[in-house]
Amino acid sequence: MLMDDNVFALVPTHHYGGIKGNCLVVPRDHYENVLEMRDNLGSDFFRVTRRLSHAMLSAFGCEGISTRQHNGPAGNQDVWHYHLHVFPRYPGDGLYGGQKVPYSTEERMALAAKLRAALL
Template structure:
């Protein structure tokens, strides 16, 4: 997305809601306590661009973000990243199961977002 952050479609989706992304710094930072303040604008800009792309590509009604830090915060990947989810009325995101994407699905969802970003 720029020189400091990039976005990707992860290996899993939740509650059947596809098209979710991760915004990730290009340099390694383990968690929110490690990431430098000056990357805040890069993360916000990337998140807003993804939100616009998701609305146009998927027709979603809203966007949710989430981010986990430390074992008690359910962090299970030890590199800072921000989840961005397309949202729909009554989609039950937080109660739905985690399920893998196929490689073909990841390519398809990423292509749709890439087209909406241009």
């Protein structure tokens, strides 16, 4: 959907709390977590996250954006490849108390297409 030489964004296999349109920003190279990443990747992550956030505002009419990232077992990391969650947000949406719910393939494709169109 959105990519450059070092990072890319994708719609994951699930969403939380009924808030659809969330994405992951992921490095092309493997880093277990933020503690292993090269310093110079920070600007790539910021640029892609900012562009994706603007696309979410436009495509979904959300009122805000949240990001979330976990490092190490005590930090609730459960996927051992660095990634940054980017969520469209709405007043009272209950994101952090919501259940993890799978997307259908069709839902993921439709959300990605909407975001891709908003990036242009």
